[in-house]
Amino acid sequence: MEFFKIRHDIPFMRHALAFNVVSLVTFLLAVFFLATRGLNFSIEFTGGTVIEINYEHAADVERVRKALDARGYNDYSVQNFGSSRDILIRMPLKTGQNNADLSKAVMEGLTADDKTAKLQRVEFVGPQVGEELAWNGALALFVTAIGIVLYLWVRFEWKFGVAAIIANLHDVVIILGFFALFQWEFSLPVLAAVLAVLGYSVNESVVIADRIRENFRKMRKASVTEIIDNAITRTISRTIITHGCTQTMVTSMLVFGGPALHYFALALTIGICFGIYSSVLVMAPIVRWLGIRREDLVKPLKEKKQEAVI
Amino acid sequence: MNRYPRWVYITIAVALVLGLLYTLPNFFGEAPAVQVSTARTTLKIDSTVLGRVEDALKKASIQPTGVFLDINSVKVRFADTDTQLKAKDVINQALNPDPQDPSYTVALNLLSNSPAWLSAIPIIPARPMYLGLDLRGGVHFLLQVDMRAALSKQLDSYVGDIRSQLRDKNVRHAGIARESNNIAIQFRDSETRDRARAVIAEQFPDLQLVDADAGSELRLVASIRPQAQKRIQDTALKQNIQTLHNRINELGVAEPVIQQQGLDRVVVELPGVQDTAKAKEILGRTATLEVRLVDEDAMRSNSTINVDVFPERKRDGSVSNVPTKRQVLLTGDRFTGAAATFDQHQQPAVSINLDAAGGRVMLGVTRENLGHLMAIILFERGKGEAISVAKIQGEFSNRFQITGLFTPEETNTLALLIRAGSLAAPMEIIEERTVGPSLGAENIKKGFDSTIYGFAALSLFIIAYYAVFGVFSALALCSNLLLLVALLSMLQATLTLPGIAAIALTLGMAIDANVLINERVREELRGGATPQAAIHAGYERAFGTILDSNVTTLIAGLSLLIFGSGPVRGFAVVHCLGILTSIFSSVVVSRSMVNLTYGSRRRLERVPIGNTSWK
Numbered sequence: 011m012e013f014f015k016i017r018h019d020i021p022f023m024r025h026a027l028a029f030n031v032v033s034l035v036t037f038l039l040a041v042f043f044l045a046t047r048g049l050n051f052s053i054e055f056t057g058g059t060v061i062e063i064n065y066e067h068a069a070d071v072e073r074v075r076k077a078l079d080a081r082g083y084n085d086y087s088v089q090n091f092g093s094s095r096d097i098l099i100r101m102p103l104k105t106g107q108n109n110a111d112l113s114k115a116v117m118e119g120l121t122a123d124d125k126t127a128k129l130q131r132v133e134f135v136g137p138q139v140g141e142e143l144a145w146n147g148a149l150a151l152f153v154t155a156i157g158i159v160l161y162l163w164v165r166f167e168w169k170f171g172v173a174a175i176i177a178n179l180h181d182v183v184i185i186l187g188f189f190a191l192f193q194w195e196f197s198l199p200v201l202a203a204v205l206a207v208l209g210y211s212v213n214e215s216v217v218i219a220d221r222i223r224e225n226f227r228k229m230r231k232a233s234v235t236e237i238i239d240n241a242i243t244r245t246i247s248r249t250i251i252t253h254g255c256t257q258t259m260v261t262s263m264l265v266f267g268g269p270a271l272h273y274f275a276l277a278l279t280i281g282i283c284f285g286i287y288s289s290v291l292v293m294a295p296i297v298r299w300l301g302i303r304r305e306d307l308v309k310p311l312k313e314k315k316q317e318a319v320i
Numbered sequence: 321m322n323r324y325p326r327w328v329y330i331t332i333a334v335a336l337v338l339g340l341l342y343t344l345p346n347f348f349g350e351a352p353a354v355q356v357s358t359a360r361t362t363l364k365i366d367s368t369v370l371g372r373v374e375d376a377l378k379k380a381s382i383q384p385t386g387v388f389l390d391i392n393s394v395k396v397r398f399a400d401t402d403t404q405l406k407a408k409d410v411i412n413q414a415l416n417p418d419p420q421d422p423s424y425t426v427a428l429n430l431l432s433n434s435p436a437w438l439s440a441i442p443i444i445p446a447r448p449m450y451l452g453l454d455l456r457g458g459v460h461f462l463l464q465v466d467m468r469a470a471l472s473k474q475l476d477s478y479v480g481d482i483r484s485q486l487r488d489k490n491v492r493h494a495g496i497a498r499e500s501n502n503i504a505i506q507f508r509d510s511e512t513r514d515r516a517r518a519v520i521a522e523q524f525p526d527l528q529l530v531d532a533d534a535g536s537e538l539r540l541v542a543s544i545r546p547q548a549q550k551r552i553q554d555t556a557l558k559q560n561i562q563t564l565h566n567r568i569n570e571l572g573v574a575e576p577v578i579q580q581q582g583l584d585r586v587v588v589e590l591p592g593v594q595d596t597a598k599a600k601e602i603l604g605r606t607a608t609l610e611v612r613l614v615d616e617d618a619m620r621s622n623s624t625i626n627v628d629v630f631p632e633r634k635r636d637g638s639v640s641n642v643p644t645k646r647q648v649l650l651t652g653d654r655f656t657g658a659a660a661t662f663d664q665h666q667q668p669a670v671s672i673n674l675d676a677a678g679g680r681v682m683l684g685v686t687r688e689n690l691g692h693l694m695a696i697i698l699f700e701r702g703k704g705e706a707i708s709v710a711k712i713q714g715e716f717s718n719r720f721q722i723t724g725l726f727t728p729e730e731t732n733t734l735a736l737l738i739r740a741g742s743l744a745a746p747m748e749i750i751e752e753r754t755v756g757p758s759l760g761a762e763n764i765k766k767g768f769d770s771t772i773y774g775f776a777a778l779s780l781f782i783i784a785y786y787a788v789f790g791v792f793s794a795l796a797l798c799s800n801l802l803l804l805v806a807l808l809s810m811l812q813a814t815l816t817l818p819g820i821a822a823i824a825l826t827l828g829m830a831i832d833a834n835v836l837i838n839e840r841v842r843e844e845l846r847g848g849a850t851p852q853a854a855i856h857a858g859y860e861r862a863f864g865t866i867l868d869s870n871v872t873t874l875i876a877g878l879s880l881l882i883f884g885s886g887p888v889r890g891f892a893v894v895h896c897l898g899i900l901t902s903i904f905s906s907v908v909v910s911r912s913m914v915n916l917t918y919g920s921r922r923r924l925e926r927v928p929i930g931n932t933s934w935k
Contacts, residue, residue: 011785012931054886062759111600113752130759136750138464143885150883157875165868199818202880202891206822209876210829213869217836220865248839251785252832255778259828262774263821268766270454271821278825 014247019239026295033292037180040187047190052197053133055147057103057140059112060133066126068094077123078116092269096130103137147201154205155179158212166219167307169300174215177293178208181284188280189273199274207281210256214289217245222297223307234302238294246290253286321856322919324912332912335904336799341441342806345434345448351385352404353431354411355574356424357393363423363633369415370394376414382407386436397431404428429574429592430456449809452816452890455764457757458591459599463564463747465584470556471501471549477656478524479503480676481718482542485523491516499541503527507538516540526551553584555657560747561586564603586747592757600749609652609738613685614693614709618643630697632706635730642706644695649685654678658738660731661721668726670708670735671719679718686715696722696738708734753886767820774824775801778831786838788928789914793834796910800830803901808894816890826898829873833906837862841929851924859911866907874899 022029053060063069074088074097083101091098101112113132120127155175162171185204189196221241229237260282264275356373358365370389373396377384384407386397396411398404405428412426432439438446453460475498482503483496493516494506507513517529517540526548532541544552561578564586568576577589593599618627619642627643634640657673674682685694689712696708710722722734755763779797783790804823808815841858849857877899880892918924 064756064758113754114600128756129754130756132752132754134749134752136464136748139462139751146883146885150879153879153883154876157879158872161868161871161875198884198886198888199821199891202818202884202888205876205880206825206873206891206895209873212872212876213829213832216869216872217865220868244843245839248835251839252835255781255831255835256825256828258777258781259770259774259824262777263770263824266766266770266773267821268762270763270817271766271770274818274821 012247014250016243016246019236019243020246022239022242022291022294023235023298026291026298029291030295033180033288036184036187040184040190043187043190044183047193049186049190049196050193051144052195053100053135053140054198055140055144055196057135057137059099059101059103059116059135060131061099061101061113061116061129062091062131063097063099063117063120064128064130065095065097065124066128069097071097073123074099074120077119081115081119083116143198147198150201150205151182151208154208158209162212162216162219166223167302169297169302169306170215170219173293173296173300174212174219174289176296177215177288178211178285180292181211181281181288182208184284185277185280189277194273194276197273199271200277203274203277204281207278207285211281211285211289213252214249214285215293217248218242218289218294219297221245222294222302226304226307234298238298242290242294249286249290253282257282321852322915324915324919328908329912329916332909335803336909339799339802339806341438342444342446342809343802345432345438345446346805346809348433348435348448350430350448351397351399351433352401353395353397353429354404354408355393355395355427355429356411356415357427358424365389365392365394369424372414373411376410377407380406380410382410386431388431395429395431397433427574444810447809447812449805449815450812451760451764452814452819452887453589453591453753453760454755454817454887455760455767455815456591457755457760458589459593460590460751460753461588461599461603461749462581462751463560463586463588463603464750465557465560465586466746466748467553467556467584469746470552471544474544474552474656475501475503477675478527478542478544481524481679482520484676484679484717485519486516489515489519491519501543503542504532505540505542507540510538513538513540557584557586564588568603585750603747603749609655610648610697610699610704611650612644612646612648612695612697613689614695615643615645616693619693628704630695630704630706632695632709642695642709644697644706650674650678650681654681655738658735660728660735663721663723667723668728668731669721669723670726670731670738671721672738674718676718682720683715683717686712690715698738707738763817764820767817767824771820771824771827775827778828782831782834785930787930788917789838789841790930792910792913792917793831793838793906795913796834796905797827797831799909800898800902800905801827803905804894804898807897807901811897813893813897814890815894816887818887818891819894822891822894822898826895826902830898830902830906832869833862833866833902834910836865837906837910838929841927845927845929851927852918854927855914855918859907859914863907866903870899870903 063074069090071088071090078086078088078099085104086099086101088097088099090096099116101116113129113134117127117129158178159168159171159175162174182204185207186196188194189200194200218241221244222238225232225237225241229240232240257279260275260278263271264279267275356365356369367389370387373394374387377396382398382403384396385399388395388397396407398407408426408428415424415426432448434446434448479496479498482505486493486496486505492508492512494508496503496505498504505516507516513531520527520529520540520542524542526545527542528545530541530543532539557580561580564578568578568588568590573590573593575591577587579587581587588603590599612628615627618624624643626646628646629641629643631639632642654674654677655672656675659671661669661671663669692712693709694712695706695710697704698707699705708722710724713723726734775797779794782793782797786793801823804826808819813819837858840862841854844854844857845851874896877892877896880888881896884892918927
């Protein structure tokens with residue numbers, strides 16, 4: 011089997027401007043949604059209580075609301091979770107109430123209303139923890155970005171480091187934009203997915219950077235544009251097959267993983283799709299635009315020395 | 321060209337065999353078991369307890385499938401849950417004759433079914449992966465210790481201490497008061513202030529002193545030195561953790577986790593506990609300590625009139641009764657510290673610090689009762705136990721030592737017990753996660769399903785696309801999974817649902833290396849290389865790229881590991897380990913299979929790596 015019967019290099023760089031406009035527009039849209047709608051942070055970041063309850067029959071959300079209203083709670087949300095028999099109650103932190111004991115009080119109310127109510131899960135996060143998690147998450151993102159730039163700088167050239175991180179942070183912003191647009195819940199596992207995708211998409215940039223370096227050595231007379239086009243064309247089958255394989259795994263998580271892994275898998279899916287696009291069609295134009303030259307990557311003196319030893 | 325030296329094959333074979341060995345325990349599942357651990361810090365679990373458990377079961381003619389003794393518990397495995405429940409009652413009755421005052425915690429637990437020889441492997445025993453709370457069900461609490469309160473309590477006691485010291489040394493001050501984090505002492509003349517400064521500096525090395533005159537008033541301001549503050553906070557945290565340990569023993573949890581997190585937090589994890597309300601209530605309760613005088617007349621006459629009698633456990637294991645007077649001299653909140661130390665004869669001793677009020681009481685008591693016996697009683701669950709009975713050797717106030725024929729281990733235990741009776745600082749629950757057992761089982765199934773189906777789909781595609789090399793890639797992926805699970809089991813890392821997701825994701829990402837290699841080999845073949853040369857070049861050239869791309873993934877994984885917490889940490893651990901195993905398996909293991917199959921063929925006509933002829 012062979013999906014990619016490509017005989018001539020595809021002139022990616024000829025359309026670089028168009029690609030950059032497309033990604034700029036997507037990026038700005040993502041920023042726009044982030045700014046106007048904001049992320050729907052899970053209680054891990056905001057603090058609050060989440061209670062998951064399982065009923066023996068289909069849960070009646072209205073009845074649960076009534077039972078909670080009767081107990082004097084007002085600022086909460088109730089929704090089905092995963093199946094019709096499971097519901098999820100979210101309650102924000104409130105001053106003046108014993109937040110740690112809230113779940114107990116709510117459960118007492120609901121079992122009095124319906125005996126089949128069974129507590130599946132409680133998560134309570136106090137205000138001190140949420141802030142820290144948000145801060146640590148931001149810090150993790152920052153350290154990852156810096157670490158990757160430094161590594162690519164050492165291994166290749168600073169131009170690759172900068173280009174790769176711009177391309178991949180653009181992915182991160184787009185994932186966040188999706189979460190803002192659809193108001194999907196942004197939880198800790200989603201943050202983990204975002205960081206995993208960041209590390210993973212940089213792979214693409216590394217593979218292409220590797221090829222560009224190799225081409226600079228082999229194709230002595232080719233122009234920079236030809237070299238980049240050739241590098242992308244020759245790695246495109248690997249890029250798509252790898253992403254397809256990873257996406258197979260992620261799809262399986264999306265289908266079989268249940269509600270707990272849903273948004274995690276969704277973040278990965280968006281990240282993988284945009285990862286292909288950005289590392290190929292965003293990173294390469296930026297590298298060219300930063301003015302990559304043969305001398306940046308090929309150090310002729312060093313090579314001669316090595317040959318002499320052999 | 322494509323041959324590995326023999327040692328490489330041997331290394332790979334050893335790695336895979338070890339991988340299989342350590343993965344094995346995960347397949348046996350778990351059997352119902354009963355776990356006996358001590359409910360009191362004074363009791364140790366040893367082979368006599370094991371004997372008692374075995375006897376009790378024999379009498380009730382219950383046949384266990386295995387009995388094990390480890391450092392702090394006896395575990396008995398049973399064939400089914402019915403026997404387990406019956407056995408729990410039997411053991412409980414045998415070990416705890418008085419149900420109101422149990423000496424041992426008898427808890428239901430699950431024990432790995434894997435054969436004994438696996439867990440008997442020396443150095444690193446083969447055990448199944450440790451499942452996180454979201455997979456096995458249970459409660460997780462994060463408690464914050466109020467360090468300000470700990471320091472404030474300490475400052476309060478310094479105020480009293482300074483006052484009594486200055487009085488003892490006849491230094492006249494014009495008032496001592498607490499001012500937020502400082503103690504301000506006022507004086508009428510500077511000469512007195514100098515004397516006071518000398519006294520305080522000598523007696524309280526943990527305080528730093530500054531002259532701070534307010535208008536015409538002469539003042540000395542004392543504050544706790546930063547190092548001392550840190551020490552006070554450390555002790556407060558350790559003391560609270562010890563107290564939590566004692567309380568959780570009451571809950572009868574099989575494998576509780578109580579750990580310090582950061583500077584001022586404690587994580588409590590109680591696998592299998594469903595009754596969070598009770599767990600919360602017990603965590604919030606205080607144990608108490610009392611100091612009383614021993615009624616020596618009653619001791620001689622064995623009378624129990626007008627005295628309280630507390631059991632004392634002797635070193636030889638026997639229990640004697642200590643009658644004490646009803647009057648409580650001191651309670652646990654007067655104790656500010658207890659530590660194992662050595663006396664002036666270099667004998668092990670326990671040094672005790674009381675606050676100023678406690679010191680004054682002690683001074684009066686010791687002056688009047690020189691040569692008499694004093695008892696320290698620890699109340700757990702409303703039942704008292706005399707943890708120390710000692711003769712008053714001299715007059716003392718807020719600092720004294722308990723000496724006697726101790727071993728260093730005993731002094732440590734006693735110091736711990738005394739500290740356990742007093743709560744150093746208030747605690748507050750700032751995070752809670754409860755997961756029901758059915759949800760846990762469901763999570764395992766979902767995580768497992770997504771990994772298996774994804775893996776199957778991936779393998780089918782890879783084999784269809786890359787033919788025989790696809791088979792090698794799929795097998796390499798299998799070995800990756802095997803090594804990853806083995807590594808997780810060896811390290812006893814906690815597996816969570818995000819951790820299972822990380823296994824799936826790591827496999828999905830690890831295939832990248834094989835795709836890179838296979839594509840490279842195809843490319844070389846198309847470029848006209850001979851089959852052997854193409855295989856060689858494919859692997860050699862792809863390796864640098866594989867390394868680079870895995871390092872960048874690892875950077876992301878490591879920063880998650882450092883900054884992540886809770887479930888994300890579980891993800892990060894698996895992710896990072898997975899990257900390491902995937903480099904090995906996709907490069908070395910797959911190459912070894914290729915080399916074994918094709919390396920020795922002198923005339924290799926074509927490489928079965930799918931379509932390479934379209935050009």
